[in-house]
Amino acid sequence: xxxxxxxxxxxxxxxxxxxxxxxxxxxxxxxxxxxxxxxxxxxxxxxxxxxxxxxxxxxxxxxxxxxxxxxxxxxxxxxxxxxxxxxxxxxxxxxxxxxxxxxxxxxxxxxxxxxxxxxxxxxxxxxxxxxxxxxxxxxxxxxxxxxxxxxxxxxxxxxxxxxxxxxxxxxxxxxxxxxxxxxxxxxxxxxxxxxxxxxxxxxxxxxxxxxxxxxxxxxxxxxxxxxxxxxxxxxxxxxxxxxxxxxxxxxxxxxxxxxxxxxxxxxxxxxxxxxxxxxxxxxxxxxxxxxxxxxxxxxxxxxxxxxxxxxxxxxxxxxxxxxxxxxxxxxxxxxxxxxxxxxxxxxxxxxxxxxxxxxxxxxxxxxxxxxxxxxxxxxxxxxxxxxxxxxxxxxxxxxxxxxxxxxxxxx
Numbered sequence: 001x002x003x004x005x006x007x008x009x010x011x012x013x014x015x016x017x018x019x020x021x022x023x024x025x026x027x028x029x030x031x032x033x034x035x036x037x038x039x040x041x042x043x044x045x046x047x048x049x050x051x052x053x054x055x056x057x058x059x060x061x062x063x064x065x066x067x068x069x070x071x072x073x074x075x076x077x078x079x080x081x082x083x084x085x086x087x088x089x090x091x092x093x094x095x096x097x098x099x100x101x102x103x104x105x106x107x108x109x110x111x112x113x114x115x116x117x118x119x120x121x122x123x124x125x126x127x128x129x130x131x132x133x134x135x136x137x138x139x140x141x142x143x144x145x146x147x148x149x150x151x152x153x154x155x156x157x158x159x160x161x162x163x164x165x166x167x168x169x170x171x172x173x174x175x176x177x178x179x180x181x182x183x184x185x186x187x188x189x190x191x192x193x194x195x196x197x198x199x200x201x202x203x204x205x206x207x208x209x210x211x212x213x214x215x216x217x218x219x220x221x222x223x224x225x226x227x228x229x230x231x232x233x234x235x236x237x238x239x240x241x242x243x244x245x246x247x248x249x250x251x252x253x254x255x256x257x258x259x260x261x262x263x264x265x266x267x268x269x270x271x272x273x274x275x276x277x278x279x280x281x282x283x284x285x286x287x288x289x290x291x292x293x294x295x296x297x298x299x300x301x302x303x304x305x306x307x308x309x310x311x312x313x314x315x316x317x318x319x320x321x322x323x324x325x326x327x328x329x330x331x332x333x334x335x336x337x338x339x340x341x342x343x344x345x346x347x348x349x350x351x352x353x354x355x356x357x358x359x360x361x362x363x364x365x366x367x368x369x370x371x372x373x374x375x376x377x378x379x380x381x382x383x384x385x386x387x388x389x390x391x392x393x394x395x396x397x398x399x400x401x402x403x404x405x406x407x408x409x410x411x
Contacts, residue, residue, distance in 0.1 A: 016339060019303060023388075024343040026296045030387075031351040031380040033289045038376060040285060049193060050136040052103055052265035054237045058087075058228040059261040067256075074255030077219040080226045082254040084215075087228075090248060092236025097135045098218045098228055101126020101210050103265065104272040113178045113209060115166045123162060125178065125209045129218050133157070135231045138210075141192050142172055150191045157210040158190040165207070178209070188212075229265075293387070300391030304336060307395075332396035336388045348377060 060083075063070045084096050101108060101124075108124040130151040138157060140147050147157065150173075158176070167174040167190070176190045188211065219226060232240055241262055245252075252259040273279055355373060367375060 019307075020339055020343050022299060022303065023340050023384075024347055026299070026387075027340070027343065027347040027380065027384050028350050028354070029292060030296065030384055031347070031376060032354060033285075033292060034380045034383065035355065035376050036285055037289055038379070040282060047139075048103075050103055050138050052136065052269060054232045054234055055135055055265040056230055056232065056241070056262040057102070057265055057268055058083075058230070058259055059263060060226070060228070060257060060259050063256040063258070071255055076224055076226075076255075076257060077216075079255040079257035080219050080228070081215070083252070083257060083259060084228060086248070086251050086254075087230055090244065092233050092240065094231045094233055095131050095134045096228065096230040097129050097132030098215060098222070098226055099126065099128035099132035099210075100222060100227060101128060101208070102132075102227060102229060103136060104269045106272060106275065108208075111178050113162065113166065113176055113207075115174070115176050118166050120162065120165055120207060123178070123207045123209060125211055127211050127213050127218060127222070129215045130154075130212060131215070132229065133212075135229045137231075138193050145172055145191060147191065147193065150189075151212050153189075154212050154214075155189040155191050156212055157193045159208045160192055162207045162209055163190060163192045176209075178211075186211075293383075297387050297391055300336075300387055301394065304332070304392045305395040329393070329396040333389055333392045336392040337385060340384060340388055344381065351377065351380070 062076070065072075080098075084098075087093055088096050105126075108126055110122045110124050112119055112121050113123045113125075114120070128151075130148075133147060133151045138147055141160065151157065155173075156176070162176075163171060163174070166176060172192045174190060175187060177187050179186055190209065193210075213221070241264065244262060248259075270279075352373065355376075
């Protein structure tokens with residue numbers, strides 16, 4: 001059967017060259033689309049290291065000094081603390097915290113972190129109160145580490161990359177400094193956390209450290225531009241925003257500060273993704289993937305349909321000589337797969353050379369490079385084979401139904 005297929009391919013080499021070129025280009029494109037699609041899916045389901053479900057971001061503003069009820073003796077730190085206490089006592093609210101390095105923030109400050117002679121420049125950092133940790137449920141990398149206790153003790157949280165570069169692989173806790181030696185230097189105990197995606201799960205997060213401050217320290221430093229967040233009990237998070245604003249409206253003003261809105265973190269996340277262009281990027285990739293797969297299927301089915309029409313007399317002769325309809329279908333499908341087999345190795349070589357081209361965000365691969373390439377190759381090969389089978393089955397089925405006598409009239 002196989003040797004017969006290759007004899008047919010050789011005998012019709014002129015027309016098969018163009019068909020093989022079509023299959024070659026289609027396979028390489030399918031491989032690259034599969035690569036992009038798997039990377040996007042991996043990032044979509046990747047562990048973020050924190051939880052934004054049932055969490056809210058507080059929007060605030062201050063009265064203008066020209067306002068008739070402006071109080072020049074009111075302190076912003078006390079106002080923020082008073083508003084936080086009012087939210088804490090609202091039914092359903094579990095915890096309220098402050099922080100500058102909150103999830104899906106688009107900009108951060110960077111500084112130098114070091115230990116002894118080892119140092120890292122450009123490490124992003126931010127400040128948080130211990131309660132901020134509980135709002136977003138940051139997760140440890142080891143079940144023996146209790147981050148809640150660590151942040152209560154004033155310890156910092158560090159991403160895996162910072163810990164491994166400055167303290168070594170496998171070290172979960174250790175002392176680090178940040179600032180400029182002998183000029184501005186702070187020391188703290190760093191604990192590794194799994195939260196590597198402070199900005200967005202679709203971008204590789206740079207090295208990051210969350211520095212813990214007490215609420216008093218935070219408000220003394222950031223009382224002018226504080227960022228407040230809180231977590232709500234799941235059973236209370238039904239139309240929570242509308243109920244909260246309706247019942248708390250008179251109590252959302254303290255001195256010159258006022259809470260203007262509370263925004264679900266999921267809403268904030270979606271706004272940031274739109275701002276960064278990920279919604280458009282994802283939509284384009286999904287559209288192109290679906291469009292190209294449809295075009296490939298239509299191209300394959302159209303090409304083989306044309307080939308089948310041109311070989312009607314051959315099919316009739318085969319059936320007149322005793323071939324069954326099943327054998328005719330198997331022959332046509334087998335020929336398509338055999339042509340694909342001839343271009344598979346060259347296609348794999350080109351795919352290997354082009355790997356990573358679609359990874360424009362330089363994502364970390366979900367598997368080691370070689371194993372990932374093998375996985376995508378198997379996936380793309382199976383998908384291409386299914387398209388060929390689907391594209392040749394119907395023309396082969398129609399051809400096998402031709403009456404042998406009628407088919408011989410084509411001669």
